Amino acid sequence: xxxxxxxxxxxxxxxxxxxxxxxxxxxxxxxxxxxxxxxxxxxxxxxxxxxxxxxxxxxxxxxxxxxxxxxxxxxxxxxxxxxxxxxxxxxxxxxxxxxxxxxxxxxxxxxxxxxxxxxxxxxxxxxxxxxxx
Numbered sequence: 367x368x369x370x371x372x373x374x375x376x377x378x379x380x381x382x383x384x385x386x387x388x389x390x391x392x393x394x395x396x397x398x399x400x401x402x403x404x405x406x407x408x409x410x411x412x413x414x415x416x417x418x419x420x421x422x423x424x425x426x427x428x429x430x431x432x433x434x435x436x437x438x439x440x441x442x443x444x445x446x447x448x449x450x451x452x453x454x455x456x457x458x459x460x461x462x463x464x465x466x467x468x469x470x471x472x473x474x475x476x477x478x479x480x481x482x483x484x485x486x487x488x489x490x491x492x493x494x495x496x497x498x499x
Contacts, residue, residue, distance in 0.1 A: 367439060367440060369414060371434070371435050372414075373434075374410070374411045374413065374432050375430075378407060378408055383411065386425070389424055390415075390424075399413070399414040399469055422434060437484075438484065440476075440495070441476050442477065443474060448475070455494055456481070461487050462481065463481055464481065465480050
């Protein structure tokens with residue numbers, strides 16, 4: 367349920383996202399999930415990949431500013447209300463979500479959560495869904 371996420375700080379200029387994807391492609395690294403946030407000065411690309419350490423290594427060699435953060439990965443049914451139910455349970459236990467992103471795959475949805483309390487979030491999610499990955 368805990369997974370390691372890579373965050374890459376990017377200048378807001380044309381081609382910087384492609385620069386990241388070219389480095390990953392050249393090293394045969396596949397992105398499993400990603401999201402991008404931006405400000406007027408820089409962007410932040412968050413990635414989930416299967417080979418975190420190698421990805422960090424190749425990105426740093428290519429002069430990208432990279433950090434690794436533990437986040438929670440959960441899978442829920444891809445039906446209306448499934449995520450709302452999970453979030454309601456977390457909120458009732460005082461878990462604050464700093465950010466989150468998700469993607470669906472037919473019957474299921476994978477959700478990445480950055481909670482204020484990682485250990486408590488994992489414990490709560492394990493209690494409500496012990497089969498979660």
